[in-house]
Amino acid sequence: MKRSPEESEILGNFTPSKFSGDGFLGTDPRTPQEIIVEDALELERAGIDAAAIGNALGVLFDRALQAMGAMIEIMPGVTARYHESRGVIPSPFRGEGAFEKGEVAVSGLPGFGDVILTRLSIHLIERHGFFQGRGQRYRIEPGAALMLARASVR
Amino acid sequence: MEQFTSSIVLSILLIFASAAFTDNILLARFLGMCSVIGVSNRVNTSLGLGAAVIFVTVVTTAMNYAVYYYMLVPLGLEYLRLITFIVMIAAVTQLIEMIIERLSEGLYYSLGIFLPLITVNCAILGLSLFMLNKPYGFIQTLAFGGGGGFGWFLAIVLISGIREKIDEKRLPPGLAGPGITLIIIGIMALAFVGFSGMIKI
Amino acid sequence: MAGIQWVNILISIGFLTAVGIALTLLLVIAEKRILNYGDCEIDINNGKKKLTVRGGSSLLSTLSDNGIFIPSACGGRGTCAYCKVSVLAGGGMLGPIERPSLTDDEIARGVRLSCQVKVRSDVAISIPDEIFSVRRFRATVVHKKPLTHDILELRLRLVEPPVIDFTAGQYIQLESREYRGREAVNRAYSMSSIPSDAGHVELIIRRVPEGICTTWIFDILQEGEEISLSGPYGEFRLTDTQAPAIFIAGGSGMAPIWAMLRRMREIKDPRPAWYFFGALTQRDLFFVEELRKLEGELGNFTFIPALSNEPPDTPWEGERGLITDVVRRRVPDLPGREAYLCGSPGMIDACVKTLVDLGVAREHIYFDKFA
Numbered sequence: 001m002k003r004s005p006e007e008s009e010i011l012g013n014f015t016p017s018k019f020s021g022d023g024f025l026g027t028d029p030r031t032p033q034e035i036i037v038e039d040a041l042e043l044e045r046a047g048i049d050a051a052a053i054g055n056a057l058g059v060l061f062d063r064a065l066q067a068m069g070a071m072i073e074i075m076p077g078v079t080a081r082y083h084e085s086r087g088v089i090p091s092p093f094r095g096e097g098a099f100e101k102g103e104v105a106v107s108g109l110p111g112f113g114d115v116i117l118t119r120l121s122i123h124l125i126e127r128h129g130f131f132q133g134r135g136q137r138y139r140i141e142p143g144a145a146l147m148l149a150r151a152s153v154r
Numbered sequence: 155m156e157q158f159t160s161s162i163v164l165s166i167l168l169i170f171a172s173a174a175f176t177d178n179i180l181l182a183r184f185l186g187m188c189s190v191i192g193v194s195n196r197v198n199t200s201l202g203l204g205a206a207v208i209f210v211t212v213v214t215t216a217m218n219y220a221v222y223y224y225m226l227v228p229l230g231l232e233y234l235r236l237i238t239f240i241v242m243i244a245a246v247t248q249l250i251e252m253i254i255e256r257l258s259e260g261l262y263y264s265l266g267i268f269l270p271l272i273t274v275n276c277a278i279l280g281l282s283l284f285m286l287n288k289p290y291g292f293i294q295t296l297a298f299g300g301g302g303g304f305g306w307f308l309a310i311v312l313i314s315g316i317r318e319k320i321d322e323k324r325l326p327p328g329l330a331g332p333g334i335t336l337i338i339i340g341i342m343a344l345a346f347v348g349f350s351g352m353i354k355i
Numbered sequence: 356m357a358g359i360q361w362v363n364i365l366i367s368i369g370f371l372t373a374v375g376i377a378l379t380l381l382l383v384i385a386e387k388r389i390l391n392y393g394d395c396e397i398d399i400n401n402g403k404k405k406l407t408v409r410g411g412s413s414l415l416s417t418l419s420d421n422g423i424f425i426p427s428a429c430g431g432r433g434t435c436a437y438c439k440v441s442v443l444a445g446g447g448m449l450g451p452i453e454r455p456s457l458t459d460d461e462i463a464r465g466v467r468l469s470c471q472v473k474v475r476s477d478v479a480i481s482i483p484d485e486i487f488s489v490r491r492f493r494a495t496v497v498h499k500k501p502l503t504h505d506i507l508e509l510r511l512r513l514v515e516p517p518v519i520d521f522t523a524g525q526y527i528q529l530e531s532r533e534y535r536g537r538e539a540v541n542r543a544y545s546m547s548s549i550p551s552d553a554g555h556v557e558l559i560i561r562r563v564p565e566g567i568c569t570t571w572i573f574d575i576l577q578e579g580e581e582i583s584l585s586g587p588y589g590e591f592r593l594t595d596t597q598a599p600a601i602f603i604a605g606g607s608g609m610a611p612i613w614a615m616l617r618r619m620r621e622i623k624d625p626r627p628a629w630y631f632f633g634a635l636t637q638r639d640l641f642f643v644e645e646l647r648k649l650e651g652e653l654g655n656f657t658f659i660p661a662l663s664n665e666p667p668d669t670p671w672e673g674e675r676g677l678i679t680d681v682v683r684r685r686v687p688d689l690p691g692r693e694a695y696l697c698g699s700p701g702m703i704d705a706c707v708k709t710l711v712d713l714g715v716a717r718e719h720i721y722f723d724k725f726a
Contacts, residue, residue: 016537017538018429018538018539018540019434019567020577023568041327051566066701066705067679068702069605069663069664083564084702085563085566086544088435090436092433094434096438096455097456100699102699103564158489178399221374231367234371235365248382252386252389252390253389255389255390259448263450310557353595
């Protein structure tokens with residue numbers, strides 16, 4: 001299908017660039033729209049919408065941020081730690097500005113293992129329902145996001 | 155004399171109306187759909203693109219008319235009309251892009267990305283080719299080009315208005331985007347069929 | 356029969372060629388006449404410097420062609436927002452690409468993204484004075500010294516130009532090269548070397564997981580290789596007041612502080628100083644012996660390392676806990692204290708709040724936010 005220049009440009013923002021070594025799609029063969037739609041189906045089955053999940057993940061991120069690198073426990077057996085990084089990374093959706101780098105590494109999540117949260121990935125979930133493509137570091141499986149979101153509201 | 159001018163004015167109006175409604179280039183002839191499917195999700199962008207298309211159709215039908223009747227026909231090169239028209243359209247689009255960039259930054263920003271898109275819009279080439287089948291003079295060709303462009307503009311704005319109102323989340327997943335757009339175009343085309351036969355030009 | 360066909364072919368080819376050439380000429384002439392903005396004057400800092408340039412390019416590239424380097428990380432695409440410049444006149448309309456990167460206050464003051472502003476007429480801009488001394492350098496890698504499991508010290512020898520003129524606390528932009536399908540990028544690092552060592556630049560760099568530039572520095576860059584950088588940038592520096600100084604930084608944030616402390620030693624700065632070094636565990640500490648040595652060399656310097664993740668049963672005798680808690684416990688209660696902070700925005704905000712609570716004047720707190 002022919003793409004408008006706008007769409008081609010946006011797609012270009014999702015592949016590896018000066019700001020993202022692996023891009024936002026990783027090794028996933030699907031387009032961003034396909035990823036959003038399939039992940040949305042999973043959320044619909046659980047009955048929560050992406051904006052609420054993004055919000056809750058943001059709360060979790062702030063808690064880890066306040067600990068300034070010290071490990072915190074978000075639920076029994078699951079820890080999170082903030083790693084700082086200098087600079088900002090722009091959103092692949094043009095016109096949304098740039099987000100602080102720095103990540104929160106969550107470990108020990110049952111069924112998912114390690115999950116990485118960043119300000120940008122949380123924004124993408126909250127605003128677009130975009131959990132990113134498989135095969136790269138910053139994808140958050142909707143199931144993992146649901147579990148973390150539930151933990152953060154306790 | 156009065157009768158003469160008023161009949162010319164009448165014929166121009168009729169030609170404009172037929173090109174815009176009964177012979178709508180998008181909804182009756184199904185040309186120029188690719189841009190519509192790709193771009194029609196917002197009314198603002200559709201307004202911008204439609205306006206640019208009207209501009210281009212008027213200028214290119216006029217220039218192609220001149221080139222065809224004053225250069226191609228005398229030289230016996232009618233068979234080159236396709237490639238000549240395409241090259242003219244591309245050049246005119248490029249020129250218009252430059253002029254807009256210079257004259258009005260605001261307009262350039264809102265139209266900017268869509269101007270090059272116009273070159274590949276089959277409706278524009280379609281209008282130039284259809285013009286050849288009609289016994290029009292120069293002024294009438296202008297009306298034909300303007301009407302055709304206006305018809306396309308009307309169609310894309312209407313379609314985008316409908317799309318903006320549709321909550322795509324409530325559609326079956328496969329229909330979002332191109333699927334529902336085609337269905338909308340089809341239903342609108344049915345409505346425009348009601349116009350057919352009204353104006354015989 | 357054959358003769359007529361040949362003539363037809365020639366005529367059609369000739370016609371198409373003529374049309375092609377005519378249209379191309381038309382467009383070329385049109386571009387020269389329509390998009391020709393002529394000579395434009397760029398007035399910098401109210402007449403401090405005036406440039407006469409050919410219009411038509413972006414402000415960023417026009418300035419860079421004239422030796423004035425505004426920082427940029429995305430190569431002019433409008434995504435990184437590093438290239439902000441105050442445009443006083445002649446900047447044209449605010450573009451849709453710039454809008455999201457600017458606050459309403461910035462827009463009211465005329466701040467624009469210089470990579471998106473096209474020079475079409477005379478322009479007046481205002482830039483920090485430091486930008487005038489920014490240069491592009493070629494350098495070679497002298498050593499890559501590991502300091503901890505994920506931090507190294509990079510020492511570079513400047514080749515062309517051979518010396519850099521900066522003050523302790525400033526940073527440079529390093530240019531990584533393409534590797535393994537990843538693009539070349541610009542990244543900012545504070546200088547940990549002292550200004551008197553003008554032929555060299557030292558950087559303290561921490562590995563960022565999957566980071567484009569740090570992975571290149573750690574895994575690909577070799578000693579002896581050539582590397583490009585530009586600078587100096589930044590307004591983070593030691594004051595002349597000699598008021599008691601509180602330094603707070605951890606990890607790679609130590610770089611500008613290390614430069615400042617060694618500079619203080621060099622000029623025998625007598626101000627009392629405390630350095631709170633926040634780290635997770637003992638293995639994240641570095642330069643510990645050097646800093647202890649500084650305690651003896653500087654008149655009145657106290658080094659306070661604080662670990663926030665050290666297990667409770669180890670023989671660590673120093674401070675434990677969050678850096679803000681340690682600061683609260685140990686900060687001296689002296690009048691006129693100044694504070695110098697370097698780290699992530701979260702850490703800085705927390706420390707600023709703590710210091711203000713403890714009575715340090717907000718305008719005496721200086722920081723280099725990792726932003």
